Amino acid sequence: MGDTVDFSVGVVLPSAGSGERMNSAASLPKQYIKILKKPLFLYAVEAFFSLDYVKKIVLVADNVERMTGCLLEFGLHDNSRILVTKGGTTRHRSIKKGLQELEKFRDELDLKVVVVHDAVRPFVPKTLIDELVRESHSNGAAGPTKPLVSTVVKPSAQGTLENSLQRSLYANSETPQSFQFDLLMSAYSKLSEEDLEFGTECLQLILKYCGVNAKLVPTEHDLSKVTYNRDVYTVESLLKEKMSDVCIISDRETEVLKLIADTLTGRVASLQTLVGSLSDKAKDNGKTYNTVVLFHHKEIQQDRHLLDFANLIDLERRGLIIHIIDHASIDGLQSMSVYNLHRNSRKMAHHYEKLSKGVVVIHCVSSNEVQRIASMVLSLISDDPQTFSGQTLFL
Template sequence: MEPSRGAGPAVPPVAAVLPAGGSGERLGGATPKQFCAVQGRPLVSYTVRAMERIDWISNIIVVVSPENIETMKSIIEKYGHKRVTVVKGGITRHRSIFNGLKVFAENEFSSHLLQKPEVVIIHDAVRPFVEEDILSKVVMAAKEHGAAGAIRPLVSTVIASAADGCLDHSLERARYRASEMPQAFLFDIIYEAYQQVTYKRDLYAAESIIKESLSQEVCVITDVKEVVSQVGFLLHESLKSQIKVETISTSLSKNDSHLQNILSGQCYNFVCINDKKCAVQETQQLADMLEKSNIPLLYPVVVVLVHLDTSENISFSIGMEEITRMKKFAKEVKKKNILVYGLLIQYKDHLLLQETVNSAAALIMALIKDRNPELTGQLLVA
């Protein structure tokens, strides 16, 4: 028996999730499609009303982008909509629907958990012309099979292309159907499915957020030599539009109070500039200071060891012995969650120095943002 108005599916109830997080880019206008007025009323209001008039739909979840939450709430108030909960959407439609489901299962997405439905309907917020008969049929089919959706005969011709891009064959339209909204699912099935599908995505998203938070500040350390300090200044100027920069002119062998303050402030990125053939010993002192500060315990610290080549020779002033020593050092401190990269700046043409420093800054930012442990010990050339 199919549900009808006022007497539909028994308890637990049916809920509807309406994703309405589109930006309206395809319309070419500033107003998202769901908020465009039709006869003086926003389109989304018509869709909410189509669900609201069905008594057996207990809760209507409208998922909108963060910037449109207040707009949606004002629409609900203005048109007197009932049984509606507004939820903040995610960065994708997939994430937005998942957020809509979470109001029945996770407290962080609702001030109080709504009663978990047996079946949830998912329907586009911009499609108000949906009949109760269709909704009841997909609900009952979902109760029986776990998932169901509306379909229609194919109208357009669908073609398959060959490897060379030419037409291979067209589908026999009578044998296929187009899938449409509304769709309905047993809540437990769809919620578990979204949890499984989003697991890896959530890991990647979390990793991206962490990397971004660690890439907010860099400490540039130079010695007191004029040529090194000059490069440090130019690098500071090139980096400061992208990241907060603290520049210190000191020897790492000294207990510099400014550096100690930066370490206590949990900085995760360091650039050490020198013109020595091998500065591994001084960099080891920085690594020891970082280890004592416990900064690398939670997240990896990036140290870019910049070698300033001031020789007039065409060949590099840093040889294989120094490169091998740096690789060995990088391998050792990598175990302590300190990622060391080498960067060579050739100071041969004063006129091209700024351009070279800009290239170095771009490489440094890439290393800081990517934090790739596989590149540690490599010598890059700006």
């Protein structure tokens, strides 16, 4: 099997839930929950949108106007690849509606395969989709699985344990799932009212109505679904982690440098430490970072220092530049007024905004309180880059 996808794919993204399980005060449907300032459902939309072989995405909405508004706000509606349609009262009714819309474009776009996902699952790993669409193209249907984390039990009518499943024989079925277009259309045309009302699993429907045993693809990818409030935290943290490629630059090895590197390990997508002057080698290794932590051992001049490491900055993505200025003593700060400090920081932040970067300056004296500096840096990197941009901190 080749590792390219050389056929056209359509996507149905049910996003019509009412968010009942979240039990949130305003009962905001889950798909609209803002995660890092962006409605949850847009993460999946953007991920599919970035795949060339996806020719049409049907977003099945609870509220077409509202969802279209979100697409507009985030610059995603001015194109013909995304279509928003009104959903049904259950997942399967919504998928059916989505398929009916997609069907209208099948011949024109030569759609061979349909991917069905879930708007409250923001992670759509490209390599996994590639594999699933290829598997389903050859075999009919494919879906990812993950190992069971808890033991699954069957309660009796009396609420006691009837039996428990042997964990190793079962797995959790996740989405996205992928299907030959014909096959999925055929299954959905046969669904009973009961299937439409209570069914939960497309792969099972394909088995029941078409006799096709879907290929199950065990995966290590995170396919988190936002079901409860707690899942918002998880997804938010994972997105933050994925978003930070960090480079730490210092002209010497110090205790605080090492501690910051240790603290960030496993908390960011990638971490690079460059010690020594910014040689041509460092500048030319091609890799860029959206987050840079720089140590200085004297007062900085913002413009010159920005030029020094400009080649390392990923200009496409938002991020944060943290300047840590290690003073020999507190004396240098005595003469500067708060007003000037404030003005300078804002000027610097304004300057960095052109690069989509926030900037924070941390003044410290001979690297005391190294643990607190490390905690601060981790907090700042985990926050939205704009939240603390322009601030000057002291330790």
